Amino acid sequence: MAEHVILFAGPMGAGKTTAIESLSEIETIRTEATNTDRETADKDTTTVALDYGEITVSDEDKVRLYGVPGQRRFNFMWTILKERAVGLILLVNNDAADPIEELDAFLEEFGELHEKGGIVVCVTRSDVAPTPYLDKYAERIREVMPGRMIPVFTADARNADQMRTALMSLIANIEMTAMIAGNQERAA
Amino acid sequence: MTEQVSAHKDPVVIAFANEVLDGFSDVCRSLRYATFLTDDGFEVASIAGDEKQNRRVASMASSMQALGDAVAKDLRIGGAEYIIIAAETGYVIQMRVPEHAMVLAAHFDAAETVGKALSVVRLAASNMRTLVRDKAA
Numbered sequence: 001m002a003e004h005v006i007l008f009a010g011p012m013g014a015g016k017t018t019a020i021e022s023l024s025e026i027e028t029i030r031t032e033a034t035n036t037d038r039e040t041a042d043k044d045t046t047t048v049a050l051d052y053g054e055i056t057v058s059d060e061d062k063v064r065l066y067g068v069p070g071q072r073r074f075n076f077m078w079t080i081l082k083e084r085a086v087g088l089i090l091l092v093n094n095d096a097a098d099p100i101e102e103l104d105a106f107l108e109e110f111g112e113l114h115e116k117g118g119i120v121v122c123v124t125r126s127d128v129a130p131t132p133y134l135d136k137y138a139e140r141i142r143e144v145m146p147g148r149m150i151p152v153f154t155a156d157a158r159n160a161d162q163m164r165t166a167l168m169s170l171i172a173n174i175e176m177t178a179m180i181a182g183n184q185e186r187a188a
Numbered sequence: 189m190t191e192q193v194s195a196h197k198d199p200v201v202i203a204f205a206n207e208v209l210d211g212f213s214d215v216c217r218s219l220r221y222a223t224f225l226t227d228d229g230f231e232v233a234s235i236a237g238d239e240k241q242n243r244r245v246a247s248m249a250s251s252m253q254a255l256g257d258a259v260a261k262d263l264r265i266g267g268a269e270y271i272i273i274a275a276e277t278g279y280v281i282q283m284r285v286p287e288h289a290m291v292l293a294a295h296f297d298a299a300e301t302v303g304k305a306l307s308v309v310r311l312a313a314s315n316m317r318t319l320v321r322d323k324a325a
């Protein structure tokens with residue numbers, strides 16, 4: 001298996017930086033700046049370029065983890081990092097003003113990563129805001145990306161085990177996509 | 189404690205930034221464009237450029253600054269003082285306003301020497317610091 005590049009995307013405050021921190025085996029690279037937009041997410045810092053971490057899965061397969069800034073004005077970074085990635089963990093914080101709309105907007109931006117490997121959706125901060133329930137997410141995913149297999153989990157970005165479960169599920173998807181592509185090539 | 193207003197929403201800071209930028213373009217004719225931005229990429233004030241472009245430059249400069257800091261931190265060589273991007277027909281210099289969560293990004297045409305451009309950027313950043321500090325005092 002080649003070295004995978006996995007992208008973490010989603011709205012401001014969803015937990016992308018936190019998730020990479022939880023998962024990474026190396027000291028993460030961060031680009032946090034003082035956050036002046038407290039209305040959108042009430043936290044001290046926000047990512048302005050990228051997060052980077054690494055994790056080894058199944059023996060010696062190294063997975064590179066890149067986090068993007070959540071704020072749309074940094075979408076040039078989305079374009080740059082999307083190029084490299086073969087899979088997406090889309091984090092959506094359940095306490096966002098309209099989490100289902102956020103899901104929709106980020107699927108529109110990053111949906112192409114499904115064809116490149118796979119997408120997994122993680123709903124975070126459901127302890128802070130219990131609704132919407134997962135079925136609302138699943139429903140919207142079916143509407144905007146019909147016929148695609150995109151699992152939805154609830155997960156706490158601070159919890160390494162939960163994030164690892166989501167990551168392993170994504171990697172399984174990516175490998176399946178690669179296998180199917182390989183079979184189609186051989187058949188052609 | 190007084191309410192902390194972020195720089196890009198603070199009319200006094202915006203006025204200071206405009207004042208510094210005006211002086212800046214007077215001393216340096218090869219200056220094409222300059223903007224003050226918050227560390228998290230909001231435009232505080234700019235000279236030249238259209239509104240959309242200014243906002244975009246502010247976001248990109250903020251990413252650049254943070255990447256520069258990340259590299260310097262990783263190599264353990266202290267904080268990044270300034271960043272220069274040299275291109276075919278000009279260059280961009282950016283520098284943090286000392287002690288503030290604010291960055292100055294400036295674009296010069298190739299006629300200027302890097303040394304001269306760097307010294308005027310440093311001066312403008314330092315003037316900005318003085319104005320903001322004196323306001324706080």
Ligand SMILES: Nc1nc2c(ncn2[C@@H]2O[C@H](COP(=O)(O)OP(=O)(O)OP(=O)(O)O)[C@@H](O)[C@H]2O)c(=O)[nH]1
Nearest residue numbers: 012013014015016017018046047070124125156157
């Ligand atoms: N209560 C609770 N807090 C969480 C959960 N997941 C993440 N957090 C917290 O939510 C915050 C998320 O912040 P970040 O990790 O900076 O979010 P981000 O997605 O990187 O945001 P930007 O870089 O600004 O786009 C952190 O304070 C986390 O500790 C969760 O499931 N429950």
Ligand SMILES: [Mg+2]
Nearest residue numbers: 016017046047
């Ligand atoms: Mg972040």
